[in-house]
Amino acid sequence: MLKIRDLRVAVEDKEILKGINLEVNAGEVHAIMGPNGSGKSTLAQVLAGRETYQVTSGEVLYEGKDLLKMPPEERAREGIFLAFQYPIEIPGISNSYFLKAALNAIRKHKGLEELDAMEFLTLAKQKLKIVEMDPSFLNRPVNEGFSGGEKKRNEIFQMAILEPKLAILDETDSGLDIDALKIVANGINKLRSKDNAIILVTHYQRLLNYVIPDYVHVLFDGRIIKSGGKELALELEEKGYDWIKEEVETVRS
Amino acid sequence: MSNETSTLETLTSQEYKYGFVTEIEEETVPKGLNEDIIRLISSKKKEPDFLLEWRLKAYRHWLTMKEPKWANVHYPPIDYQDIIYYAAPKRKPKWNSLEEVDPELLRTFERLGIPLEEQKRLSGVAVDAVFDSVSVATTYKEKLAELGIIFCSFSEAVQNYPDLVQRYLGSVVPYTDNFFAALNSAVFSDGSFCYIPKGVRCPMELSTYFRINASETGQFERTLIIAEEGAYVSYLEGCTAPMRDENQLHAAVVELIAHKNAEIKYSTVQNWYPGDKDGKGGIYNFVTKRGLCLGDNSKISWTQVETGSAITWKYPSVILKGDNSVGEFYSVALTNNYQQADTGTKMIHIGKNTRSTVISKGISAGHGNNTYRGLIKITKSASGARNYSQCDSLLIGDKCGAHTFPYIEVRNNSARLEHEATTSKIGEDQLFYCNQRGLSTEDAVNLIVNGYCKEVFHHLPMEFAVEAQKLLAVSLEGSVG
Ligand SMILES: Nc1ncnc2c1ncn2[C@@H]1O[C@H](COP(=O)(O)OP(=O)(O)OP(=O)(O)O)[C@@H](O)[C@H]1O
Numbered sequence: 083m084l085k086i087r088d089l090r091v092a093v094e095d096k097e098i099l100k101g102i103n104l105e106v107n108a109g110e111v112h113a114i115m116g117p118n119g120s121g122k123s124t125l126a127q128v129l130a131g132r133e134t135y136q137v138t139s140g141e142v143l144y145e146g147k148d149l150l151k152m153p154p155e156e157r158a159r160e161g162i163f164l165a166f167q168y169p170i171e172i173p174g175i176s177n178s179y180f181l182k183a184a185l186n187a188i189r190k191h192k193g194l195e196e197l198d199a200m201e202f203l204t205l206a207k208q209k210l211k212i213v214e215m216d217p218s219f220l221n222r223p224v225n226e227g228f229s230g231g232e233k234k235r236n237e238i239f240q241m242a243i244l245e246p247k248l249a250i251l252d253e254t255d256s257g258l259d260i261d262a263l264k265i266v267a268n269g270i271n272k273l274r275s276k277d278n279a280i281i282l283v284t285h286y287q288r289l290l291n292y293v294i295p296d297y298v299h300v301l302f303d304g305r306i307i308k309s310g311g312k313e314l315a316l317e318l319e320e321k322g323y324d325w326i327k328e329e330v331e332t333v334r335s
Numbered sequence: 336m337s338n339e340t341s342t343l344e345t346l347t348s349q350e351y352k353y354g355f356v357t358e359i360e361e362e363t364v365p366k367g368l369n370e371d372i373i374r375l376i377s378s379k380k381k382e383p384d385f386l387l388e389w390r391l392k393a394y395r396h397w398l399t400m401k402e403p404k405w406a407n408v409h410y411p412p413i414d415y416q417d418i419i420y421y422a423a424p425k426r427k428p429k430w431n432s433l434e435e436v437d438p439e440l441l442r443t444f445e446r447l448g449i450p451l452e453e454q455k456r457l458s459g460v461a462v463d464a465v466f467d468s469v470s471v472a473t474t475y476k477e478k479l480a481e482l483g484i485i486f487c488s489f490s491e492a493v494q495n496y497p498d499l500v501q502r503y504l505g506s507v508v509p510y511t512d513n514f515f516a517a518l519n520s521a522v523f524s525d526g527s528f529c530y531i532p533k534g535v536r537c538p539m540e541l542s543t544y545f546r547i548n549a550s551e552t553g554q555f556e557r558t559l560i561i562a563e564e565g566a567y568v569s570y571l572e573g574c575t576a577p578m579r580d581e582n583q584l585h586a587a588v589v590e591l592i593a594h595k596n597a598e599i600k601y602s603t604v605q606n607w608y609p610g611d612k613d614g615k616g617g618i619y620n621f622v623t624k625r626g627l628c629l630g631d632n633s634k635i636s637w638t639q640v641e642t643g644s645a646i647t648w649k650y651p652s653v654i655l656k657g658d659n660s661v662g663e664f665y666s667v668a669l670t671n672n673y674q675q676a677d678t679g680t681k682m683i684h685i686g687k688n689t690r691s692t693v694i695s696k697g698i699s700a701g702h703g704n705n706t707y708r709g710l711i712k713i714t715k716s717a718s719g720a721r722n723y724s725q726c727d728s729l730l731i732g733d734k735c736g737a738h739t740f741p742y743i744e745v746r747n748n749s750a751r752l753e754h755e756a757t758t759s760k761i762g763e764d765q766l767f768y769c770n771q772r773g774l775s776t777e778d779a780v781n782l783i784v785n786g787y788c789k790e791v792f793h794h795l796p797m798e799f800a801v802e803a804q805k806l807l808a809v810s811l812e813g814s815v816g
């Protein structure tokens with residue numbers, strides 16, 4: 083589904099991603115971990131098409147197509163969803179109006195009929211249940227005045243509506259209380275299928291207890307320095323990142 | 336970053352969609368302004384003496400006045416001798432049905448998306464179409480006449496109802512009021528006249544579509560609306576103008592009079608040609624609009640959506656004279672490219688327990704400059720007066736500007752005033768978030784802008800709200816990079 087080859091990315095001449103290689107197949111869940119500032123969000127944003135970042139070399143294929151050539155809205159319509167680490171507020175536009183416009187843009191792209199207000203409402207109410215959100219959130223402006231945890235849940239709610247093929251969740255578990263974490267995990271698991279893939283950016287094992295990853299990667303200073311199975315996350319939780327850094331350094335020297 | 340800025344630039348610099356010139360033969364008077372020209376206009380229109388006298392007084396007063404320079408707008412000096420002050424379609428039209436109307440004119444309306452036929456049949460809107468300076472199509476007149484409602488061109492009113500005209504003309508905006516009002520009073524060519532008798536609710540929205548057509552013809556419209564005791568009327572004004580190079584002066588005067596328990600709702604969707612991407616051409620729109628809540632419990636609301644003009648200078652105002660009278664102002668003003676707008680309102684509280692509400696939404700894009708200037712004046716007699724003002728500015732891109740000048744004068748300390756102001760910016764973050772959910776940048780901007788303007792659109796009649804939304808979209812649209 084997704085093939086990243088030697089991806090290098092810079093912001094204002096500062097190199098942030100220094101050669102990323104990653105392959106994600108349909109049906110897989112990949113967790114990306116790594117210390118603050120290592121480039122996890124940068125990778126997520128570049129995959130979603132943020133123009134602030136300059137891709138200096140490398141390529142990304144998404145379902146065989148050159149992802150880097152596609153504008154962000156086309157990537158979204160082709161099934162890429164990014165749950166933002168810091169969801170954006172859009173005052174004046176209700177959550178439901180916004181999501182209906184988004185869903186219909188995607189449906190139109192797929193050649194499906196657009197949903198009218200009633201059909202959308204029915205769907206939205208059903209999906210709200212997955213994330214256990216109150217219907218009043220539909221009428222509130224997008225993310226405005228939402229608590230940190232509510233914003234994260236709202237991202238998962240949007241994902242549930244838009245049903246992406248490739249979901250990239252950037253620290254969606256941060257700032258959630260224990261119950262909310264379970265709810266969010268449940269929402270993510272609902273999307274899991276043999277046709278979809280998920281990339282989870284996280285700092286904590288606790289999410290991975292509920293959403294069990296097939297692969298875990300450690301991103302450090304713009305490179306994936308170690309990959310493994312779900313045990314790797316447990317090991318990181320226990321030992322931190324220093325041992326991997328040391329391991330890498332000994333290999334290099 | 337520069338990449339994103341340029342996306343915003345192309346996005347907000349779409350060409351004017353309604354720019355085209357209709358070929359209808361015009362009869363004009365020579366360029367320039369003097370007493371003879373005024374006499375000529377007046378005689379061409381076969382006006383009664385009182386009106387000629389009034390025009391001449393206005394002209395003489397205008398000669399003593401200076402063009403106002405205090406607005407936050409900039410333009411080259413206007414040569415008032417280089418303007419043609421009167422133009423009328425050559426064949427004096429007196430149509431009984433649409434079939435008799437010049438097909439070219441009908442096509443113009445169709446290209447503007449306002450087929451008269453459709454409007455007549457579907458929406459029940461009576462249309463008094465002011466084409467250049469003389470009305471050529473009026474509909475639904477008989478139906479309105481049955482109720483005693485007069486809705487006609489100003490010239491017709493001068494001929495048929497001279498007493499009403501004489502009584503009310505200049506009673507809200509005297510010719511001494513300001514430079515442009517004086518000029519208008521001297522040379523106004525036509526406009527609309529509307530009279531709702533006592534106790535009558537006008538059963539349909541009255542609508543006028545203005546359109547500047549003859550090249551270099553200044554437009555000096557005059558509108559007078561009178562609602563007698565207990566009457567109600569909702570009046571719609573909409574305009575589009577053809578693309579051209581010369582700057583065009585438009586100095587209209589609108590006067591509203593609401594007697595006891597009467598209500599007048601005046602809605603405008605304004606789309607004069609704003610000038611090209613570099614600010615060349617475009618309409619200068621200097622308008623004096625004022626309503627007088629003369630009787631107790633009367634109400635006047637102005638709702639306007641402005642997307643056009645190179646320069647807009649406009650402050651629809653309400654004088655709240657009657658006790659318990661209500662004044663409202665809801666406005667969306669968009670400036671794009673090099674457009675400049677200096678708009679706002681004045682609410683003059685004179686009667687007891689008078690209330691006013693001001694909701695102003697300014698949108699600036701490109702190099703647009705948007706200024707809100709509002710005056711809330713509470714006179715000594717206005718005990719218990721209340722005002723709520725909210726002035727919001729939305730910036731799209733970082734080359735545009737927004738300015739707010741709220742003036743408050745309170746002479747009665749029982750008054751209660753509330754003022755809120757916000758400035759927000761459509762950020763790249765928001766656009767990217769929308770993009771990531773599948774929305775194009777264009778749709779995202781429209782979505783955000785519409786959300787921002789909702790409070791004002793809400794006060795427009797349904798069809799107009801839809802039109803306003805489209806206009807904003809067109810004005811902001813562009814080839815996304
Ligand atoms: N727009 C930007 N301008 C300048 N520097 C940036 C920009 N975006 C990211 N960076 C820098 O790139 C590095 C990687 O940032 P990124 O947000 O990808 O880290 P992260 O791995 O997601 O960290 P965290 O775990 O704290 O979320 C950081 O040093 C950050 O300061």
Ligand SMILES: [Mg+2]
Nearest residue numbers: 122123124167
């Ligand atoms: Mg991050």
